[in-house]
Amino acid sequence: MATLHLLSHSPFGDSRFASCLALLGRNDALLLTGDAVHALRAGSTPWESVQQLPEGIAVFALDEDLAARGIAPSGRVQPVNYPGFVELCCRYEKVNSWL
Numbered sequence: 250m251a252t253l254h255l256l257s258h259s260p261f262g263d264s265r266f267a268s269c270l271a272l273l274g275r276n277d278a279l280l281l282t283g284d285a286v287h288a289l290r291a292g293s294t295p296w297e298s299v300q301q302l303p304e305g306i307a308v309f310a311l312d313e314d315l316a317a318r319g320i321a322p323s324g325r326v327q328p329v330n331y332p333g334f335v336e337l338c339c340r341y342e343k344v345n346s347w348l
Contacts, residue, residue, distance in 0.1 A: 251276040253341035257283035260295035265347045270298055278307040280329070280337060286314045289326055300324055309337060 254277060260266035266288060273279065279302075281288060288295035289310060299308055302325075312328040315321070322328050329337065338344050 250342045251278070252343040252345050253278045253280060253337055255280050255282065255344065255346040256285040256288075257281075258347070259284040260288040260293075266295055267298075269347050270302070273302065273306050275303055275305040278309060278337065278341060280309045280311070280334065281326075282311040282314050282334075284318075286310050286318055286320055289315070289320050289322060291323060299326070309333075 252274065254269050254273065256266060256269055256279065258265055262284075266285070269279070279299075287293075288299060290296055302308065304325075308326050309329045310320075310322055310326050311334060312330050315328060
């Protein structure tokens with residue numbers, strides 16, 4: 250069952266980011282919002298972890314949060330707007346929010 254994993258907390262504050270990555274299935278997706286987009290800062294350990302995810306795992310980031318933090322998505326990260334966020338929630342069988 251494919252799951253969309255939503256992360257909104259900084260990857261530098263606690264272990265949620267690492268725990269989420271460890272549980273991603275091969276057809277799951279990751280959507281970074283809020284301070285979680287800091288994981289996409291090039292050269293950081295979280296960024297390297299995202300780049301090493303298997304190809305079957307889609308990675309998305311909310312474009313408004315990227316812009317607010319001055320981060321340009323690179324590589325496999327696909328920016329999405331709010332309607333895209335809603336579409337992703339409907340596309341996947343389950344949605345898991347890492348609160």
